[in-house]
Structures are given as structure tokens and as C-alpha cells.
Amino acid sequence: MVQEYIAGVDIGGTWIRVAICTKDLNEELIKKKKSRTIKETKFSIGKLVCKLLSEILEENLIKKDQLVGIGVASAGPLNIETGVVFNISKFGFKEISLRDPIEQAFPGIPLYFINDASGAVLGVHYFEADEDEINNIVYITLSTGIGGGVICNGHLLIGKEGNAVEIGHGSVESRSNIKCNCGGVGCWEAYSSGSGVKSRALDALEKKNINADILLKIVGGDLSKISAKEIFKAARKGDILSTKIVDECVFYTKVGVGLINNYYDCSTIYFGGAMMKDKEQIIPHIIKQFEDEPLIFTINRPPKIKTTKYEDEIGLMGALTLVKYKLEQNDVVS
Numbered sequence: 001m002v003q004e005y006i007a008g009v010d011i012g013g014t015w016i017r018v019a020i021c022t023k024d025l026n027e028e029l030i031k032k033k034k035s036r037t038i039k040e041t042k043f044s045i046g047k048l049v050c051k052l053l054s055e056i057l058e059e060n061l062i063k064k065d066q067l068v069g070i071g072v073a074s075a076g077p078l079n080i081e082t083g084v085v086f087n088i089s090k091f092g093f094k095e096i097s098l099r100d101p102i103e104q105a106f107p108g109i110p111l112y113f114i115n116d117a118s119g120a121v122l123g124v125h126y127f128e129a130d131e132d133e134i135n136n137i138v139y140i141t142l143s144t145g146i147g148g149g150v151i152c153n154g155h156l157l158i159g160k161e162g163n164a165v166e167i168g169h170g171s172v173e174s175r176s177n178i179k180c181n182c183g184g185v186g187c188w189e190a191y192s193s194g195s196g197v198k199s200r201a202l203d204a205l206e207k208k209n210i211n212a213d214i215l216l217k218i219v220g221g222d223l224s225k226i227s228a229k230e231i232f233k234a235a236r237k238g239d240i241l242s243t244k245i246v247d248e249c250v251f252y253t254k255v256g257v258g259l260i261n262n263y264y265d266c267s268t269i270y271f272g273g274a275m276m277k278d279k280e281q282i283i284p285h286i287i288k289q290f291e292d293e294p295l296i297f298t299i300n301r302p303p304k305i306k307t308t309k310y311e312d313e314i315g316l317m318g319a320l321t322l323v324k325y326k327l328e329q330n331d332v333v334s
């Protein structure tokens with residue numbers, strides 16, 4: 001019998017990752033490949049996805065007709081039926097169509113789309129969740145932006161187009177004048193995402209009313225070199241401005257976690273995303289808060305807090321899981 005394969009794609013603002021695996025999704029057999037996201041025209045991303053998929057098939061001596069499904073997880077929002085990504089500043093275009101180019105290059109192969117954080121929660125569900133938490137898990141990405149995925153009562157929450165858990169744009173500070181990428185004010189993403197942390201530091205530096213000598217030394221006085229990474233590093237070394245911004249990032253993450261637990265009554269929240277490179281400055285504070293004094297932030301019994309061991313690849317693992325679950329008509333995605 002000819003071996004059947006499934007493919008996964010994860011499209012982010014910086015990287016596009018693809019993977020291929022046997023249909024049974026045996027972790028040891030997963031092959032991966034990645035390339036920097038190209039944003040020259042609105043067709044660049046679709047073209048690059050097709051190129052990477054063709055290459056990974058060729059490199060592993062797999063023919064197109066052995067492929068029984070392709071799962072695409074993308075930074076969103078996106079419409080999971082039409083495969084169109086919309087309102088996303090980091091791709092540089094108002095709308096990007098993903099379904100058309102992939103269908104043209106891989107005709108007749110079932111194609112499934114999912115918001116990347118919803119994909120990630122599927123990856124957590126299949127690859128790492130424990131028995132006692134598996135039916136009620138939330139995944140939160142703290143990255144350039146903030147996104148979430150929820151499995152509640154054993155079902156993935158989808159919404160009318162596929163964007164049920166845009167938690168980064170929930171307000172965590174009603175009297176805020178801090179602007180978010182989405183155009184709103186007071187969003188969790190504006191305080192606690194990588195882009196939020198960076199722009200808050202740059203705003204404060206412009207006002208020059210708080211000491212940031214250590215941060216400025218780290219970047220050699222060049223403000224264009226400041227990102228969340230440098231701010232977290234400066235905070236570790238005692239920089240006053242950076243410490244304040246990191247403290248607020250952590251505080252508003254407690255607010256966000258509390259709201260999520262109120263809405264979904266989850267057993268466990270898994271964190272992932274690029275900011276987990278500095279997780280020691282974030283996660284222990286969240287765990288301690290919800291162990292010691294959860295009621296300040298949530299009325300429900302608090303969740304366990306964990307980080308995904310798959311780091312930057314959990315979205316890709318989720319894209320593969322989506323195909324497996326769709327093909328076997330698993331209850332989680334039905």
C-alpha cells in the first residue's frame with residue numbers, strides 16, 4: 001500500500017514553516033522546513049508556501065498524490081472558509097488570499113485553514129496536554145501580538161469566520177490612552193506584546209522623564225535597536241524605565257489571564273510565542289499570583305499555568321494536528 005502523508009503550514013510575520021508527516025502523525029517522522037516571510041506583493045506569501053511545500057515533498061521523495069490533506073495555520077484574523085487573511089498590519093496588505101494559490105498548486109487535496117493560535121491549542125491538545133486538563137485548555141501566544149486558542153468542553157472554539165479568541169484586543173485598562181496596532185486603546189496587546197512593550201519604551205524615552213541609562217547603553221544609544229528583547233535584558237540589569245514596562249507587561253497579563261479564566265473556566269493555560277524567550281521574567285509571577293491571590297483577577301477557580309515545549313513550532317504542530325483531526329472527524333474540531 002502507498003504511504004499517505006499530511007502537510008502543515010504555519011504563516012507568521014517573520015517565518016513561514018512547513019512540515020510533512022505520515023497520516024498517523026507520528027512525531028518522530030515529522031520533517032520540517034522554514035523560510036523568512038516575503039511580503040513584496042500580496043501574492044508573495046501564497047507563492048512561497050507552495051514553493052516550500054513542493055520542496056519538502058521532493059526532498060523526502062513523496063509524490064503529490066500521496067498527500068491526503070494540507071493544514072494552514074496563519075496569523076490572523078482570517079476567514080477559514082475562503083482562506084483570506086484580513087486586517088493584519090504585519091503582512092503589509094489589507095487582504096491576502098491563501099486558498100487560491102495553494103489549491104492551484106495542489107488541486108484536489110483537502111485544504112484546511114485555522115487561526116494560528118487556535119491551531120496551536122490543537123497542537124497542545126494532541127502532543128502535550130495531560131489527561132486531567134485536555135478538555136479545557138487555552139493557548140496564549142505572547143509574541144509580536146497576542147492571540148489565543150481555546151478548547152472548551154473538548155471542542156475547539158471557532159466563531160463565525162474562525163477568530164473566536166482574539167484576546168489580544170480585549171481591553172485590560174478602561175481609562176487608557178495607550179494606542180494598539182488595531183486602532184483601539186487599552187488593549188492587552190498594547191501593554192504586553194513584543195510590539196506593545198517596544199512602543200511603550202520608545203514613547204517613554206521620548207518624554208525623557210524616567211531614567212533609562214542601562215537600556216540606552218545596551219543599544220549603544222541607537223533607539224532603532226530597541227525591541228522587547230533589549231527591554232527585558234535591561235530590566236534584568238535594573239534599568240528603571242525597562243523594569244516599569246516589564247512590570248506593566250506582567251500586570252496586564254495577569255488581567256488577561258483572569259479574564260480568560262472567567263470566560264472559559266479553563267483547567268490549564270499554555271503560553272507560547274517569542275516572548276517566552278524571557279519567560280522567567282513573566283511566567284513565575286503569573287503562577288505565583290494565581291496560586292496566592294487569584295481572586296484579585298478571577299472569580300473562577302484558577303487555572304494551571306504552563307509553557308509549551310514546542311516553542312516557535314507549536315503553530316506548525318497544530319496545523320498538522322488540524323489535518324489529522326479533520327480526516328478522522330475527531331469531535332474536537334467537529
Ligand SMILES: [Zn+2]
Nearest residue numbers: 169180182187
Ligand atoms: Zn487592539
